[in-house]
Amino acid sequence: MIERAGHAIRQGELVIFPTETVYGIGAAAHNPSAVAKLYAAKNRPQFNPLIVHCASEDAAFSLVKITKLAQQLADAFWPGPMSIVLTSIKNSPICSLARAGLDSVALRVPANPVCQELLLCAGTPVVAPSANPSGRLSPTDVAHIDIELIAKCAEIIDAGKCKAGIESTIIDARNKIPVILRPGPITNSQIEDHLGTKCVYASSVPTHTSIAPIAPGQLASHYAPIAPLRMNASRKQDGEIFIGFNTPYADFHLTKTGNLEEAAAHLFDVLHLADKQNPLAIAVAPIPNIGVGEAINERLKRAAAPRN
Numbered sequence: 001m002i003e004r005a006g007h008a009i010r011q012g013e014l015v016i017f018p019t020e021t022v023y024g025i026g027a028a029a030h031n032p033s034a035v036a037k038l039y040a041a042k043n044r045p046q047f048n049p050l051i052v053h054c055a056s057e058d059a060a061f062s063l064v065k066i067t068k069l070a071q072q073l074a075d076a077f078w079p080g081p082m083s084i085v086l087t088s089i090k091n092s093p094i095c096s097l098a099r100a101g102l103d104s105v106a107l108r109v110p111a112n113p114v115c116q117e118l119l120l121c122a123g124t125p126v127v128a129p130s131a132n133p134s135g136r137l138s139p140t141d142v143a144h145i146d147i148e149l150i151a152k153c154a155e156i157i158d159a160g161k162c163k164a165g166i167e168s169t170i171i172d173a174r175n176k177i178p179v180i181l182r183p184g185p186i187t188n189s190q191i192e193d194h195l196g197t198k199c200v201y202a203s204s205v206p207t208h209t210s211i212a213p214i215a216p217g218q219l220a221s222h223y224a225p226i227a228p229l230r231m232n233a234s235r236k237q238d239g240e241i242f243i244g245f246n247t248p249y250a251d252f253h254l255t256k257t258g259n260l261e262e263a264a265a266h267l268f269d270v271l272h273l274a275d276k277q278n279p280l281a282i283a284v285a286p287i288p289n290i291g292v293g294e295a296i297n298e299r300l301k302r303a304a305a306p307r308n
């Protein structure tokens with residue numbers, strides 16, 4: 001199965017596969033027609049660059065200009081749910097379409113063993129956005145994946161639910177200070193504890209705000225369910241589905257104990273389930289904005305944003 005999927009990627013086909021964060025839809029990163037097929041399948045704007053997934057740190061770092069910061073981050077958090085943005089080498093094997101024409105590239109070395117094996121079988125770096133139509137909820141289970149998207153793929157590998165449940169933390173590591181482009185399972189305090197340096201957010205760095213949209217954050221409505229979403233809800237209103245966080249009564253619970261990692265792992269599953277019931281709106285209880293709670297709130301904010 002995994003071998004067949006690796007072969008399909010080499011042949012320029014699309015494959016859906018698990019990672020420790022969310023399910024991805026992958027294509028060979030060096031093949032512009034495969035990458036074009038991937039953008040088209042997701043209906044993703046071609047100005048939104050893709051993350052390049054590699055089997056090892058060495059394979060990833062052979063594609064970029066390495067910095068001391070990137071080396072420190074990779075040593076601590078790879079393989080794992082972290083992507084780092086670095087300056088691409090000239091004549092990179094990664095096609096320019098995959099990078100949306102930027103001179104930088106986002107790299108990730110995933111830890112999920114099925115994903116690791118697939119990358120080894122494919123024998124090439126694989127670009128993989130989340131396996132959902134652009135702007136919709138990410139899938140953390142094969143049951144969440146859009147049937148029309150599946151139909152556009154040669155293979156789909158089912159390995160059950162994804163462990164972390166939200167997309168990788170994206171860090172710009174081109175300079176000395178880590179710039180968080182997207183919060184994720186690796187939290188700011190984990191990064192700061194390891195480096196002994198404060199992280200900054202992309203929104204507070206002028207050079208980053210001027211070259212939007214290079215991070216998912218710049219596309220206001222993202223990860224959206226079909227139903228409108230209301231955050232920080234203390235109770236359910238008529239016609240709403242209520243998603244609880246450490247709340248005694250709820251239609252669905254992110255966690256009954258206030259465990260943020262558990263809430264992150266359940267987030268997209270619960271949003272998919274709530275949305276399936278066709279409610280007037282989805283109301284979500286307040287989530288503490290600490291640790292991985294920051295990433296959860298960022299995803300919810302985007303899901304609650306006015307639709308394009």
Ligand code: TXA
Nearest residue numbers: 021023024049050104105106129130167168214215216
């Ligand atoms: O956990 C994940 O990262 C998942 C799994 C499948 O690996 N992938 C994922 O991909 O979330 P996607 O395409 O949904 O989100 C990747 C984001 C894009 O929105 C893009 O803005 C950002 O990464 N990105 C990619 N290349 C970049 C670059 N050179 N500079 C800044 N941001 C970049």
Ligand code: MG
Nearest residue numbers: 129130138167
């Ligand atoms: Mg996505």
